[in-house]
Amino acid sequence: MARACWGAAPLSDGHVEFRLWAPAAGEVMLVTGNDVGSMRAIGHGVHACRTDARAGTAYRFRVDGVEVPDPASRAQQGDVDGPSVVVDPQGYRWQHDDWQGRPWHEAVICEVHVGALGGFDAVRQRLPEWRDAGYTAIELMPVGEFPGQRNWGYDGVLPYAPEASYGTPEQLKALVDAAHALGLMVLLDVVYNHLGPSGNALPRYAPRFFRSDLRTPWGDAIDFRQASVRRFYIDNALMWLLEYRMDGLRLDAVHAIRPASFLLQLADEIRCRVPSGRHVHLVLENENNDARLLPAPYTAQWNDDGHNALHVLLTGEHEGYYAHFARRPLTQLVRVLGEGFAFQGQRDRHGRRRGQPSGGLPPTAFVLFLQNHDQIGNRPFGERLIALIDRDRWRAAMALVALCPMVPLFFMGDEWGCATPFYYFTDYHDELAAMVRDGRRNEFAAFSGFADPERRAAIPDPNALSTFEASRPADAHTVDAQATRRWFRHLMELRMQHLVPALADSRALGADILGARALAARWRLGDGSVWTLAFNAGEQALRFHPGGSATRVHLEAARVSEDTETLPPASLAAWHEPSP
Numbered sequence: 001m002a003r004a005c006w007g008a009a010p011l012s013d014g015h016v017e018f019r020l021w022a023p024a025a026g027e028v029m030l031v032t033g034n035d036v037g038s039m040r041a042i043g044h045g046v047h048a049c050r051t052d053a054r055a056g057t058a059y060r061f062r063v064d065g066v067e068v069p070d071p072a073s074r075a076q077q078g079d080v081d082g083p084s085v086v087v088d089p090q091g092y093r094w095q096h097d098d099w100q101g102r103p104w105h106e107a108v109i110c111e112v113h114v115g116a117l118g119g120f121d122a123v124r125q126r127l128p129e130w131r132d133a134g135y136t137a138i139e140l141m142p143v144g145e146f147p148g149q150r151n152w153g154y155d156g157v158l159p160y161a162p163e164a165s166y167g168t169p170e171q172l173k174a175l176v177d178a179a180h181a182l183g184l185m186v187l188l189d190v191v192y193n194h195l196g197p198s199g200n201a202l203p204r205y206a207p208r209f210f211r212s213d214l215r216t217p218w219g220d221a222i223d224f225r226q227a228s229v230r231r232f233y234i235d236n237a238l239m240w241l242l243e244y245r246m247d248g249l250r251l252d253a254v255h256a257i258r259p260a261s262f263l264l265q266l267a268d269e270i271r272c273r274v275p276s277g278r279h280v281h282l283v284l285e286n287e288n289n290d291a292r293l294l295p296a297p298y299t300a301q302w303n304d305d306g307h308n309a310l311h312v313l314l315t316g317e318h319e320g321y322y323a324h325f326a327r328r329p330l331t332q333l334v335r336v337l338g339e340g341f342a343f344q345g346q347r348d349r350h351g352r353r354r355g356q357p358s359g360g361l362p363p364t365a366f367v368l369f370l371q372n373h374d375q376i377g378n379r380p381f382g383e384r385l386i387a388l389i390d391r392d393r394w395r396a397a398m399a400l401v402a403l404c405p406m407v408p409l410f411f412m413g414d415e416w417g418c419a420t421p422f423y424y425f426t427d428y429h430d431e432l433a434a435m436v437r438d439g440r441r442n443e444f445a446a447f448s449g450f451a452d453p454e455r456r457a458a459i460p461d462p463n464a465l466s467t468f469e470a471s472r473p474a475d476a477h478t479v480d481a482q483a484t485r486r487w488f489r490h491l492m493e494l495r496m497q498h499l500v501p502a503l504a505d506s507r508a509l510g511a512d513i514l515g516a517r518a519l520a521a522r523w524r525l526g527d528g529s530v531w532t533l534a535f536n537a538g539e540q541a542l543r544f545h546p547g548g549s550a551t552r553v554h555l556e557a558a559r560v561s562e563d564t565e566t567l568p569p570a571s572l573a574a575w576h577e578p579s580p
Helices: 120-133 169-181 227-243 260-273 306-313 321-325 329-339 371-376 391-403 432-442 465-469 479-502
Strands: 009-010 016-021 026-034 035-043 048-052 058-063 067-070 107-114 137-141 160-161 185-190 211-217 219-222 247-253 282-284 300-302 366-369 408-411 507-515 518-524 530-534 552-553 571-577
Touching: 009 552, 016 058, 016 137, 026 048, 035 371, 120 137, 120 169, 120 479, 137 371, 160 227, 169 185, 185 227, 185 282, 219 366, 227 247, 227 260, 227 282, 227 306, 260 282, 306 329, 306 366, 391 479, 391 530, 391 571, 518 552
Parallel strands: 107 137, 107 408, 137 185, 185 247, 247 282, 282 300, 300 366, 366 408
Antiparallel strands: 009 016, 016 048, 026 035, 026 058, 035 048, 058 067, 211 219, 507 518, 518 530, 530 571, 552 571
């Protein structure tokens, strides 16, 4: 493959080659300490030079007299406006070279925010806890360098550089290495649809990186028609998978990427470059519900439809993105469990058709969740679901996600019933800080209870340090937390016993409404057995048995009666029928 047009690459002869795509620049210089050297234009807007720099060398580019960081910086000295640092991609000595990953149907994912947990080393220390809880994978929210010391990660501007406040590239690799030693996969959330509002110097010397004719919620769209732009993001994905040995990537909001053909090119190059035998998983967040991308070339998609329908059914909330699910949440959840997506070409409340038929896809093409960073943090006060509904319904819904043949994802702390809020937080200053704070509060002006400006003023300031500190998971070692850990582990053991060995080649057999807020769903597993779940979020007990020789699975501490055909209020029941 041709040398990329971005970044600092150590060469075998001991030199480092620096490249920058700066098609609008007249003069580009490399600044290393007190030394300033010219970079020559080598065609197609690329400027390059070679020096005797070494790993650890700090550098900047001086573009038409203005010093900027390397947009493909592998590490930063300080914040996004500080010097970039040369990193030897082969400098870390891996301890577990034989790790090949795990097949996707074994995935049980815990989504975590590295900063809220204390950085790469702190996350590494928690790995045994997650393994013991029954997780087989952790998913890191974005770790690319962002402005300031705290951020969700979706405002990153230097996507190749691990956030300096979290730790060094070597510490991130040590985290991945330690996870593999415990049998845990590490997935990474990456943001290829936009760059953050502060610290992005690309418009100065590479305005063609963006396109003004296509807007996104974050500003001008990234121009994936440009070969150099495509190369920037493809090489970024390959870096995480090959150099950091991530087991997969979750691509944020790909519906904002145009042309969508980039997604095909990205997946194709990854599949070609990853060594044969390695399990690497590519997961999408895609509002368009494009079933044609699943389960190849992409492994799975976050099933926001499933979450939204389930949330409305449990809470009755109907504003914001829940408005599309307000009228028939049970019907939509039945469609999700029986066919994949709720919106498969149906019109939303605005009359827009969304999605494609998904009934032919395997259940493992979907990631199901009760909550994630978005649904918690985008609430005015960051409440987790456990703070919104009674404990019995929360447990029943958790069990539904855990024992559904779709791939389950939980948010950090779910395994012990964490009730700590998770707010939206940033670390901006001056005018931008005020814009983010006021914009955040004004987003909720149309929501019931927030029309009064004084009420909106109570929404925590995203830039306040206290907002970030309040988002750190707490109460992990109480008596209730320990009991919930044991219960969660029991659910994971049931999944591993009844589902995981036969999830490959499984398929949905459909789902049905049992009552006002109850349903049953069935799946044919790969070994020919049938798995049935009955979920009752209502107030009345129901009678249900799937028939045949199905045996009810014992759910520890579930609300059950001696009558195995009774489905109490706020409960989940499971049956396993062996193959004929």
